[in-house]
Structure formats: structure tokens, C-alpha cells
Amino acid sequence: MEELYCQYKSLLFTLAYQITGSAAEAEDAVQDVFIKAYDVHPERLEEPKAYLCKMVTNRCLDLQKSARRKREIYVGPWLPEPFHTPEEDTLESTVVRRDMLSYAMLVLLERLTPTERVVFVLREALGFDYPEIAKLLDKQEANCRKLMSRARSKMGISVGEPVAAEAAEIEWVSRFLISFEQGNVDQILSLLTEDVMLVSDGGGKVLAFTRPIQSRDQVARILASAFEGIKPYYRGSLFTEIAPLNSETSIVLRSGDETVAAIFLQRKHGKLAGIYIVRNPDKLLLLNKINRP
Template sequence: MEELYDQYRALLFTLAYQLTGSAADAEDALQDVFLKAYDVHPERLEQPKAYLCKMVTNHCINLQKSARKKREMYVGPWLPEPIRTPEANSVETAVVRRDLLSYGMLVLLERLTPTERAVFVLREALGFDYPEIAELLGKQEANCRKLMSRARSKLEISEEETVAAEAVEMEWVGRFLASLEQGNVDHVMSLLTEDVMLVSDGGGKVRALKRPIQTRDHVARILCMLSQAKLSFEVAPLNGETGIILRSGDETLAAMFIRRRHEKYAGIYMVRNPDKLTRIHEVI
């Protein structure tokens, strides 16, 4: 069983993380699944990858159903827990990024039901074909195709669009940080799309925006305030992308992701909830 754990841990963690948006829940799912797998008869593990993926998927679907009720009481917007991925340009990064959805896509997955999310992640992130997905979920292949179509519709994604994590060039992150350092509201505003959105997750534990901000002027002013707060910015590989860690001295205050569209910044996601920053320095 230890050999199976070593062989499939990365895959199963990636699956569980993208089904829950939580590294902590993903780790718990893996522990629970492998504890149960110890009692499984060897004949049922002739296809260990499929069996373990099925166990993880079912575990996470059940977890998501109960998590939805908890999130109704969550203070402010809920954002996925950021994870630290290997350094850029490494073989490990290429492997991780291949199976990771973009952070912005993880945010959008909250629109889906747990089963729709499972089909979407298995298909788009991990590359499972529909017969495999049907077997894992115990559904008809045609039903899985319908769930996939429904998921894409809810996410407003066409069949041609790619959803894998794409590297945000260092140049763009540097340009973003340089604009903040200047503290010029008009300049920052000129770099934002008309419908730019700023989302901040504090979980009621630290000061954060209680709702998403989608007024370009307001977003620009909030961003410029960061440059006046004497914070330090560390560019770091997060979620297979180039993320930004905000610090005050040795204290980590937030993890931030930027999303660009048509040569401008279309979205900023800022995770401030301290419970979601505990693994920010641990490579998965």
C-alpha cells in the first residue's frame, strides 16, 4: 500500500484539491481513502488508479454537499485555499500544471453542483475519457456528457476554450507590482478592464472586503492603498501560476492572483484568511 501511496499521491491530491478547493480537505481525503484501502481485498485493486480515484471522488462529493451548508454562513466571499507548487521551469512544475485548473477557474467551480464539478475536473483537468468518468461515478456515459455540457454552460465556457492553468508571465506580474508601487490611481485604473473584479477572502478572521468589488475606480483605489501600507511583495509559484505573497515583516498577510484579458487586468483574487495560508510555503 505504501507503494501505491507514493505512486498515486500527487494525482489523488490534485483531484481532491480541485474537487474541494481546500488543501486541508484534500489531505484528509487521502488519509481516509488510504486507511480504507488497507482493508480492501487485493483482487479489487487490480486497477488501483481507477479504484482510488473513485474512492477519492465519492469522498469529496459527499464532503462538498456538507460544505455548501457551511459556506452559506461563511463571512464574505469564499476563495479556494492557495497551494505552493514547484519552482517555475522545473519538470515537477510542468507535471503539476498539466493537471491543475487555473485559480480563476477554481473560483468559478463554486457555481457547479458537486457531481458537475467532479465530471468537469475529471475530464478537463485530469483528462479522463467519458467511459472512465461514467465508471468512476456510477453513471451512464450519456449522463456524464450532459453533466459536462451543463457545467460548461454554467461556467460560460465554450467547447473550444482551454481551462488548464496557464502561466502568467513574470513580465505581467512585474508590471502589476510596478503600477502599485507608483500609487497613481489613474495609471492603475488604465491597466484594468471595465468589468475588473476584486475578490478578497478574510473568512471573518481578518479585515477583508465583505463582497466582490467590480467598480474600476474603486478597485484601483484599493490596490493603490496596498502600496501605501509598507508591505513587501514576493513573487511565488502558486497553483501552477505566478502568484504574489504579501508580507508585513515576517508575517504572511495574503496570497494574491491576477487574471488578465486583452492586455489588461480583469480579476484580482486575494486570500487573507489565515487558515488558508498555513500551507503557502510548503510545496505540494
């Protein structure tokens, strides 16, 4: 079983995280599944990948039922919990980079039912074919195809449109970060699409917008004043750093050892179409554990 754990833990974490949107819950789900798998008869593990994926999926579907009830009373927008992905080329980091949807796509997944979300993740992120998905979910293949079609429609993704988002390269993120730190409205404005959207998640625990901001001028003004505006709330000096989060080049704001915010940037046609700012301190705990120079 230890060999199976080493072989599949990254795949299963990636699957669980994208179903739940929570790194902590994903880690717990994977651990729970392997504990239960120790008692499984070897004959049932002839196809370990399929069996373990099914166990993780069922566990995450149970978690999603309670999570949806909590999100109904959540203060403001709910964003996925960020997690650090090492830049080193290890087997684990390679699996996560290969099978992880963009952060912007994870946000769109919140529009789906739990089953639609599972089908979308299995198909678009992990590359399962429909017969495999049908077997894993104990559904008809035609039903899975309908669920996939419904999911793409809810997410605003047309038939044939690629799911992969435009990557925010480090040079581009650096350019945005300079404008952000300097509070230069005109420079920030030049980086934004006409329909740019800013979403912040404070969970009612810290200062954050309780609804998405979709005015280009307003987004530019907010970003230009944000860095200086939140400094008074922290005793230590506030600083920024570029960090690999969720297999993306992202931005982290820190005050001493405390992570203040994680910022994800979504590009479209070479400009900034989405800014996602996670400020809920409960969702930043994993980032506080990152070893930094």
C-alpha cells in the same frame, strides 16, 4: 501500497483539491483513502488509478456536503485555499502543473453542484474520457455529458471555448507589483480590462470586501491604496514577493513570518480581468510554512 502511494499521491491530491478547494482537506482525503486501501483485497486493485480516484472522489463528495452548508453562512466571498507549488521539475510538481486548472477557473467551480464539479475536473483538468467518468461515478455516459454541458453553461464557457486561462508571466506580474507598491492609480488603470473584477476573502476575520468589486475605476483606486492602507494593522514591516502558488505566478504579502495575503491575477486579452485576494488567515497557514531565504 507504498509504491502506489508514491505513484498516485500527486494525481489524487490534484483531484481532491480541485473538488474541495481546500489543500488541507485534499491532503486529509488522500491520506484517508490510502489508509483504507491497505485493507482492500489485491483483486480490487487491478486498476489502481481508477479505484483510487473513485475512492478519493467519494470522500471529497462527502466533504463537499458539509462544506456547502458552511459556505452558506460564510462572511463575504469564498475563495479556494492557496498552496505553494515548488518550481523545481520533480514528478510531483509536473503532475500538479499538468492537471491543475487556473485559480480563476477554480473560483468559477463554486457555481456548480458537487457532482457537476467532479465531472468538470475529471474531464477538463485530468483528461478522463466520458466512459471512465461514468464508471467512476456509477452513472450513465449520457448523464455525465449532460452534467458537463450544464457545468460549462453555469461557468459561462461556451461550447468549444478553451478552458485554459491566459498565463500571467513573471515580467507581467512584476509590472503589476511595482504599480501596486507605488500606489500609482494611472498605471494600475492601464493594466485593467473594462469589466475587471476584484474579489477578496477575509472570512469575517480580517479586513476584506464582502462583495466583489466590478468598477474599473474603483478597483484601480482600491489597489493603489491597499498596500499603504493595511500597513498600520501590522507591527512588522510589510513586504511583497512573487511566489509560485497553485502552479501560477502569484503575489504574497508578508509581515515578518506571517502571511498577510495571497494575490492571484487573471489575464484576458493581455490585460487584468480578475484579481483574487485571499486574506482569511485560516487559508494562509500553509503559506507560513514555506522555507524562505
